[in-house]
Amino acid sequence: MQCERCHKNVATVHLTEIVKNEKIEKHLCEQCAKEEGYTIKTHVSLQDLLTAFISAHGEADDMAGATCPDCGMSYMDFRNEGRFGCPNDYEVFREALDPLLEKVHGSVEHKGKLPSHASESQRKQRQLMTLRRQLREAVDREDYEEAARLRDHIKEMETTDGAA
Amino acid sequence: MELRELAGTLGEWLRGDGPQCGIVISTRVRLARNMAGYPFLRRLTDDQRADIRERVSQAGSELDLITAPCLIDLGATSHMDRQFLVERHLISRELAAGEGPRAVLFSGSETESLMINEEDHLRIQVMRSGLQIDEAWRQAGDLDDRLETKLDFAFSSRLGYLTACPTNVGTGLRASVMMHLPALVITRQIEKVFQAIARMRLAVRGLYGEGTQAAGDFYQVSNQVTLGKTEEEILETLSLTIPRIIQYEEKARETLARESEIFIEDRIWRAVGLLSRARQISSGEATSLLSAVRMGLHMGRLRGLDVQHINRLFIGSQPGHLQVRHGGELSPEERDVERARFVRSVLKDVDLN
Numbered sequence: 094m095q096c097e098r099c100h101k102n103v104a105t106v107h108l109t110e111i112v113k114n115e116k117i118e119k120h121l122c123e124q125c126a127k128e129e130g131y132t133i134k135t136h137v138s139l140q141d142l143l144t145a146f147i148s149a150h151g152e153a154d155d156m157a158g159a160t161c162p163d164c165g166m167s168y169m170d171f172r173n174e175g176r177f178g179c180p181n182d183y184e185v186f187r188e189a190l191d192p193l194l195e196k197v198h199g200s201v202e203h204k205g206k207l208p209s210h211a212s213e214s215q216r217k218q219r220q221l222m223t224l225r226r227q228l229r230e231a232v233d234r235e236d237y238e239e240a241a242r243l244r245d246h247i248k249e250m251e252t253t254d255g256a257a
Numbered sequence: 258m259e260l261r262e263l264a265g266t267l268g269e270w271l272r273g274d275g276p277q278c279g280i281v282i283s284t285r286v287r288l289a290r291n292m293a294g295y296p297f298l299r300r301l302t303d304d305q306r307a308d309i310r311e312r313v314s315q316a317g318s319e320l321d322l323i324t325a326p327c328l329i330d331l332g333a334t335s336h337m338d339r340q341f342l343v344e345r346h347l348i349s350r351e352l353a354a355g356e357g358p359r360a361v362l363f364s365g366s367e368t369e370s371l372m373i374n375e376e377d378h379l380r381i382q383v384m385r386s387g388l389q390i391d392e393a394w395r396q397a398g399d400l401d402d403r404l405e406t407k408l409d410f411a412f413s414s415r416l417g418y419l420t421a422c423p424t425n426v427g428t429g430l431r432a433s434v435m436m437h438l439p440a441l442v443i444t445r446q447i448e449k450v451f452q453a454i455a456r457m458r459l460a461v462r463g464l465y466g467e468g469t470q471a472a473g474d475f476y477q478v479s480n481q482v483t484l485g486k487t488e489e490e491i492l493e494t495l496s497l498t499i500p501r502i503i504q505y506e507e508k509a510r511e512t513l514a515r516e517s518e519i520f521i522e523d524r525i526w527r528a529v530g531l532l533s534r535a536r537q538i539s540s541g542e543a544t545s546l547l548s549a550v551r552m553g554l555h556m557g558r559l560r561g562l563d564v565q566h567i568n569r570l571f572i573g574s575q576p577g578h579l580q581v582r583h584g585g586e587l588s589p590e591e592r593d594v595e596r597a598r599f600v601r602s603v604l605k606d607v608d609l610n
Contacts, residue, residue, distance in 0.1 A: 094443075103524070103545050107445065123541055164296045176376070179296040180411040180419040183426070190423065194416075197424055199458075200485020203417030205428035206398070209405050 096122035098129070106131065156189040221250060260338055264573070264582045268345060268367030268384065271572065273564030275387020279555040280503050282435040282475065284385045285346070286393040288401050289377040289420045289429035293409040297421040298374060306374050307358040313373045316407035317362050322400060325365025332358050337586060340577030346384060351376055369400065376421050377429075379404075388503075390432055390496050394488060417484065427484030432492055433462075434499050439474040439552045440509035443521075450505055457498050458482050473544035473571075478502065510556055525553030532570075533604040537593040543574045543600065561609045570603055 096104045102122035108131065110117045121129065156168040166178030168186055177183065183190065194201045204223070224247050231240040270283045291297060292309055301309070314328055331339060331352065339353040348361045352375040359374035372380040381404070383397040411419040417427040425431070441447040451461050462477045478499065480491050513521045528549035531538070538546075551567045553559040572578060574596045580587050587595060 102542060103549070105442070105545060123545075124539075164300045166300070174299065176299055176421045177297055177419075177423070178300040180291065180293070180413070183413065183416055183419055183423075194423060194426070194484060198427065198482045198484035200482075201416070202485055203413070203415060203427045204486055204490075205417055205430070205488050206401075208410055208412050209402055210409075 094120055096120065096125050098122075098125040156186055159185060161185040217250065221247060224250070260341055260581050261584070263345070264341070264578055267565065267568055267572065268347075270368050270384040270386045271565075271568045272386055273568055275385060275389055277503060278387040278564060280437055280506050281388040281499070282437060283346075283387065284389045284393045285382060285433045285435070286390070286397045287380050287382040287431050288397050288418075289425045289431075290379040290381065290401070290404075290418060291411040291420060292378050293411045295378065298376060298378065299421070301357075301374075303357050309378050310358045310360050310373050312408065313371065313379055313404075314360060314362055316404055317371060320403050320407060322403060323362060323364045323369050323371070326362055327365065328360060328362045330358075330360050331355075332360075337577060337580050340575075341581045342577075344572060344575040344577045348372055349375060349380070352380075369396065371400075377425070388434060388499060390434070390492050390499075394430075394432065394492055398488070424481075425483050428486075428488050428491060430483055430488050430491055431479055432495055433477045433479035434495065435475060435477050436499070436502060436506075437473075437475055437548065437551060438502070438506050439548050440513055441506050442474045443513065444509045446505065446509060450502060454478060454498065454502070457494055459495065459498060472541060473548035475548070510552070514556060521556070522553075522558055524549050525556075525558050528553070529559070529604075529609060532600050533609075534601075535597045537590075538574075538597040538600065539593055540574065540576060540596070543596060544571070547571050547574075559609065561607050566603060566607060570600055573603070574599055 094104045096102045097120050099122060102124065104120035105123055106119075106121045106126040108119040108121070108126075110119070121131075158167075160167045161178060161182050162185075163181040164178035166182055168189060171177060171182065171186065191201050224243055228240055228243040228247065231237075231243060273282075275281070275283070292312070295301065295305060295309065298306075310330075317323060317326065329342070331348070339348065342348045342361065343350055343353050345367060347363050347367060347370050349372060352359060352361065352372050355374065357374065359372075361370055361372050363370035368384050370382045370384075372382065381397050381400050383393045383400070385393045385396075413419055418429040420426050420429055438447060438450075441450055454461055458481050460479050460481045462479065463472065463475070478495070480495055482491060482494075528546040532543070532546050532550065547567055547570055550559065550562070551564075554562055554564065554567065573582075576587075576592055579592050579595050579599065582599075583595060
């Protein structure tokens with residue numbers, strides 16, 4: 094389809110306008126759409142969403158005075174910049190951050206890979222967390238055989254404390 | 258390193274020989290990592306940034322991490338050269354526009370790249386031709402494992418890998434599949450597809466990442482969620498969704514071929530005509546014409562040309578490439594003339610039928 098304004102380029106912008114109850118369709122190329130004053134915004138960036146969400150969030154007010162002792166970043170700085178100053182900010186602003194993470198990711202708990210040299214206890218802690226979640230899921234779907242197996246596994250891991 | 262030498266070549270991921278390469282251009286996987294014991298990028302002094310740049314590039318060379326490595330100190334490059342690297346997807350727009358000590362280390366095949374001092378201290382990127390999500394992830398995961406033997410990354414057992422922006426926390430994993438969806442655009446089904454993608458918690462972006470326009474019907478589909486799932490679970494959502502989108506695009510192409518044959522052939526051949534005869538051509542016009550030619554090629558309406566020609570034209574006609582090849586800056590008007598000349602010169606030797 095050709096642009097109906099310049100009759101030169103391919104029309105890539107398709108607009109539907111309602112004027113006085115009448116539907117008007119326009120087919121323009123990008124250049125002409127810009128010249129006619131239409132702003133084309135097909136994509137909202139994650140950052141925009143994040144900033145909008147942070148500013149809309151009530152909990153932020155309670156955090157307004159909080160400042161990270163490590164990097165000196167305040168919650169207001171984070172609100173304005175949308176980026177943290179150091180790893181410790183995740184702990185300092187935890188209260189305000191958790192609902193945000195829940196909204197963006199649907200979770201506040203890492204399940205992915207661990208650094209290869211993560212301390213053995215950290216690794217074990219994670220493994221236990223996973224096993225407990227699996228146990229809960231097994232009980233939920235009434236798979237008692239699997240649940241018993243998981244329960245024994247958890248017990249075994251807990252008693253062999255410290256043995257890596 | 259002379260960037261000019263690269264200008265005439267294509268990265269391995271642009272050879273157009275990967276699975277599903279008619280519709281999927283490439284697959285990209287990147288991991289965001291930060292060094293433990295340092296603030297995030299925005300709070301780093303220039304000395305600390307230089308320190309991180311040295312430590313990462315040294316770890317890379319000690320581990321022999323990357324084949325035929327090329328290290329570019331981005332603080333010492335011109336705007337034109339950085340634009341050139343962005344067009345080849347070796348660095349992000351964010352890294353190009355950044356300031357202070359920063360660098361990129363990439364492989365001779367241009368399939369692996371380590372961006373140092375981007376939004377995070379380190380971005381590990383792997384590119385593959387066509388749809389190769391698992392392969393790209395395996396390679397990125399392997400680079401990460403090996404780097405971890407030398408470097409200590411910021412990590413919490415609760416939240417995983419800690420990143421400057423909470424949209425990347427957890428796995429730090431973003432997998433993007435670049436797709437060419439012209440028939441869905443022509444048949445105006447693309448919005449519907451976007452809505453379906455959003456319901457899967459996947460994101461759609463333009464050609465060069467976040468906030469960029471979808472030029473020439475090219476779209477990047479990527480995961481939005483990085484926390485609360487394993488890497489494999491995150492990638493599975495993408496692996497299940499992309500073939501569905503491919504199917505929709507194929508169906509739309511079939512419908513066009515059946516019901517609007519003359520319209521579609523006219524569109525393809527007009528594009529060929531303009532590209533091989535025009536004396537000045539803007540980047541936007543070239544991109545949308547090349548999109549039509551690419552579609553024509555894969556619909557079997559055009560012979561004598563292969564995907565590599567298209568990719569060469571596509572990358573080579575971008576502003577940074579035109580200028581690096583020319584050996585200096587060009588005004589936008591000069592670029593349009595230079596671009597038309599470049600496109601004509603590539604198509605001159607091609608016997609289209």
